[in-house]
Amino acid sequence: MPGVESNGRNRVREQGSAVAWVESPLQLLCAVEARHAGLTGPRVRVVTRGRLPGLRVTRAELGALDLPEGLDIETADDRLPRPGRRDTWVLGDAFSGRVQLTSLTAFPSRMVVVDDGLATIRLLELLAAGFGAPLLRARAKAASSRRALGIATGIRLRAAARAGRLTIFTALPVPAGLAEAVRGLGAELVTHDFPWLRSQPVATHPRPPENTVVLGTSLVRNGLIHRDRYLDWLFALEGPLAYYPHRREDPGDLAAVRGHPGVTVYDAGVPVEMTLRDLRPGQRVLSLPSTAVTSLRVLLAARGVPVETVDVPDDWWTPSASVSLRSHLQMFAHERATP
Structure with a gap:
């Protein structure tokens, strides 16, 4: 098949x-x-x-x-x-x-x-x-x-x-x-x-107009990376940005993202594999290590849309993130983007 x-x-x-x-x-x-x-x-x-x-x-x-x-x-x-x-x-x-x-x-x-x-x-x-x-x-x-x-x-x-x-x-x-x-x-x-x-139509989720799409992360809420490091990086990105929250993202963090100028939050509540498969050349996706990076690359490769993983700097990690866990999380971090 x-x-x-x-x-x-x-x-x-x-x-x-x-x-x-x-x-x-x-x-x-x-x-x-x-x-x-x-x-x-x-x-x-x-x-x-x-x-x-x-x-x-x-x-x-x-x-x-x-x-x-x-x-x-x-x-x-x-x-x-x-x-x-x-x-x-x-x-x-x-x-x-x-x-x-x-x-x-x-x-x-x-x-x-x-x-x-x-x-x-x-x-x-x-x-x-x-x-x-x-x-x-x-x-x-x-x-x-x-x-x-x-x-x-x-x-x-x-x-x-x-x-x-x-x-x-x-x-x-x-x-x-x-x-x-x-x-x-x-x-x-x-x-x-x-x-x-x-094989399914994509009309239910029109692509965002922003050229840069950022995927939210659960790493902050899970206590694996520092909140301030992540938000500082996000807010320093050149906008305008489309932000797709992770389903386990902290509501307080998400409120801060919503309130930042130049960032539009698209909270569809469904997998990004369903909402972002209609992106076009000229757009790009940025994400910390996640499964969505891999699946979106599968879906968007033929469209010429890059899906880039942000390499997490050492000072972002909290003591809860062991070396083995960091390695596991970043094992698919190809096409990396520098924070």
């Missing part, structure tokens, strides 16, 4: 049904792409976590487009649906405690992991690390019980890979050595460039 590449092993056939559990707009978008790619069978029930504004808005946006046949989206009140033994289970956040608990007692016919940001690469690294590596987030300070759950989940996912029942579906550029290690486990690694999304 155009736009999708697989190593050709254990390819899912168009049979059976699937249930997907998604907790972020990107996971939701990638679940739709997985159905388009034929990884879920002819029918998939996509269940979104309730009470999350970004998911509600994204669901509404997707509903106005030509969704793949056999895909239904519904919202649950934070109750994770259990896949049956004949189901394909589609999930985004393999580090979620609820997902991990479910994985120990559910026995789906196969599992498909879709993108959840750079956490997807960390998942692959931990799976490739072998027995005993707990599936925990990069910054997690876990109790022994939580570590035990992460270890058990890792065992289950590696067993699924050995049995040919695990597929990783990603738009991220997986380093060659890591891809080889994951495939060596028996997992299928399928990459894509958002072919379904690229």
